Amino acid sequence: MSSTAPTNPQEVSDEVRATESKTVNQTLAQIRSFAAGGVGGVCAVVIGHPFDLVKVRMQTAQKGVYSGAMDVVRKTIAREGLARVGMTRASLSESTSLTMAS
Secondary structure (H helix, E strand, C coil): CCCCCCHHHHHHHHHHHHHHHHHHHHHHHHHHHHHHHHHHHHHHHHHHHHHHHHEEEEEECCCCCCHHHHHHHHHHHHCCHHHHHCCCCHHHHHHHHHHHHH
């Protein structure tokens, strides 16, 4: 922008276009940032939830129920299926909250 006010109608038109372009670029950058945060939050849950499930099961189980982390995975898959190890209702709500926080 120039320091003096434009007097030519063409200069005014060019200045308005430049301002509109900056606004559109900022909006697109904000949308991209929001989408990236959402994808990052979902990835964090998808990767981290199975590990957290194993950790919690080992911490809360009676002594001798599990012999190690792989035993937790094997028994959980046998008892509840592979889908339960990866995603549960709790992890879906967690991914939603992480999307909003990111």
